[in-house]
Amino acid sequence: MADELFFLLRPEFPAPTPMYGRRPMGEGTGDIESLFSHFLSLSHDHRLTPKKVIDLVLPEVLAKLSRFDGTRLGWGWDKNAGKEMIGSGHVAERWSTILSSATGQTGLQLATMVPLAAHVYGDMTTDQDRVCHQCLGDDEAQGRLPYGRLLWRMKCVACCPTHRCALVTPVCGRPPDTTKRQFLRVKLAGVCSDCGSIGHRCNTAKAPIASADEVWRAEQCRRMITAFPAIEASDPAQLPQRIKEYCAEPGSLTSLALRSGATISVLSRWINQPGARLTFDQILDICGTEGLELAALLQGRIEKTDSFGTPVAPKRIRRVVRPANHEAIRTALKAAVETGDSVTSVAERLRVDIATLAQHADLYAEVRMATRNRKAASDTARQDAAIAKAEGVAIKLLRDGRRLTPRNAKGKGAYFYPSTVEWTVLALIRIGLGDRSVRHPTSAVRMSDAFLSKIEAAARRVRATFGETQAMLLLDYR
Template identity: 30%
Template sequence: MALAKNPRSVLHALEPIGLGTGEVESLLSYLCRLAVSHSTSTLSLSRAVAQRFEHEVEEQFDWYHRSLSGIGESALTWSSALSAMTSVPRLDRLTFLPWKEVIAQNGLPIISKGQFCPQCFADDHNSGRTPYFRLAWESKSVSVCHVHRSRLTQHCPCCGKDNVRHAASLVVPGWCTKCGSFLGCEAHGHDTQLSIKPVELWRARQIRELLQAQDQLDVLPQRQALVDSISHIIGEMDGGKSAHFAKRLGISKSTIHYWLQTDNTPTLEASLRVASQSGISLLKLLSGDLFGWNAPSEGQQLALALLKPVTQQRAQRREIDWREVEIQLQRCLLEPAPISVREVSRRLGIEPRQLYLNFNQMTRQIAERWKAYRKRVRDERVEAAMPHIESAARSVLSTGKSLNLREVTSHVQPDVLSGVHGLFRVLREVRERGR
């Protein structure tokens, strides 16, 4: 873990990863790694940062609900705060803030349940690098990894739970916050490779180019240059007729009117549509750089039309073969490795409540088998971590300090504690043994 030479910073001057590349780290990842470098929880560090800058911290403060890597106030506040406390300049480059003037304030949705590419984590681990979250993963516009051409996921390959990347008080990037297992898997995602659409890869490539360029921007992109570029594109492609161009994009003509005649700014999704239909890259469009651009020919337009949003058709009612479902449930019960009802539901494409309604006994057996397995895993992790915790407890008590979570986490590596379920209960047991 590289540290910049700056002894005067309040927090470790941790070097961001991937600056100047499409694999640049997100600010959220930076905060998590910073907490690990201080041997503390991300919750404790986030509270300390918020309190230092005199922000009121609610009792139920959840740092991971903030859009730290977006273009809003949270991104600006936290990037400036962490820059001030680490003395590492321009941490806004770990967010989408460089593009805030050319993307509508609410026009860059950030994924709420952290998605990730298991193969990227595996590459980090295998090459000896510190696993980290890529900024590109934070955008809802990105659903696949452009490097590995595999779909991003929110599920742990071990415990099958979702929202496992960072939604916890103690986070070690690359490890599941629910079961503590490593989230990197070489083979994960190959089975969904065939279902990836060209438009998904195109979107991922556009965002990747955007992030690669933002560290080298001499001047931040401005809204007026973007609007002028869109106006020029409409003139070249549709003779200045906004209604025709709006039809190409699959949006209302009033939306384009608001861009051109008011101070409204296109969303990231809208700019992606403009780029896809005009044949210009998203980077050049948002930068207002039309040098070398020409309106696509008829053949090119036909190819670009593949990226045009299509109206969603109502799915046909599915006929479920309940006999086949029953057979699959029986097979799940006979599998050597227990799986959760949620995973069974995902495999069969049937909601868990339908499984409980139609095959109550078998579904409950699967659930109980999974619960027993998870308890056994948790007990094994506690047993493995107990020597470390007891050693830390002795060190803490020998200095005359009280035994609490903060003191223990400062003496034990975060990756040891990340897999321990019910850490407060474990500490209580250690206290009782020491009496």
């Protein structure tokens, strides 16, 4: 009776997972741990290296996720300090799903830039790790291992908004003879990978004080990360719609573009074309010049920020389009016909685009035709040289009564690599002489009819002299 009562009243136990159900540190705040740092911490808790987790634990998880059939994890997972693991692309989304299945924890995508994927576009993360030494010291003072914040990996964030000091790339400050050997090092965010110093205390360089604009940008991004759950659930179409309403007055959109360093055509396309997205840096510049709250704007609300003083200067600099010197362009195109330069090289030298050159249709077409003819002549010369070399080797081998094989050709001082065109020509000549043991080269499919006709003519010349001497080898190819 007691056993039956236990089974009736037993609690619902979570499904077992191959790894601990560890949550990212700083969760729910703007100082949330990045997914890359979380993965390193998770591996450290299991007393395994991250590579061991990838090789031994995660394949079992991948086998149960049908949506990732054929996916392999291995080389490159930590490239650029785990940049792809914390970005806004499908790779970061895949990593968050895999680690969620491995630990049974949901919401790990909030430790990446994935919540912004539907709202903005562009590369938002740095290629290197960056830290605030004072924050790492605070972690130790609170009795936890230092960890890497997602905020620190954002390109537009140059400082710590809490301590108002610049973020620095961690570099070991101890002599090389004091560093740990490679197999004794611990790969963990907030710990020096060379000497093992916790909190990067080995580097005593003092970080410079950040400017007011840098602090404002960092604080806006930290508030945005705090609001990631609401941003992820919001409608992306509301963001451009609010800006359209904000610029409802005639000329307002042009004024906004001038103040924020944007291009009026880009802003117009963004607010009028469904599905269009703006770069994150441009949206942050708009918030800086207008004093808007970034987190609220991404959710489709216009709110003035409470920490706004003077307008924050935009970081994006509008591209300066210089007028083209069409007389110099015509002179350069005429010279290119004689010198053999391509339209691409002319455009690079004059610092103009191809469309500008194409405005001079007559000279543009003449230069392109000359380039095409020159390339065709070069290809013909290369083909003729390959045929002559292969045909010469074939005649030498047949005079000695030997088969036309690459190994025998090497004895005549002509070694043909499988990737060279001479290899393909020699194989086709063998086929033309009656050797049916040769597999048809796959590269021959890409050869032009004119090239194949010349190879066939070479095979006929060799056959007229020696006949079909290449009898099929008595080999079993089954």
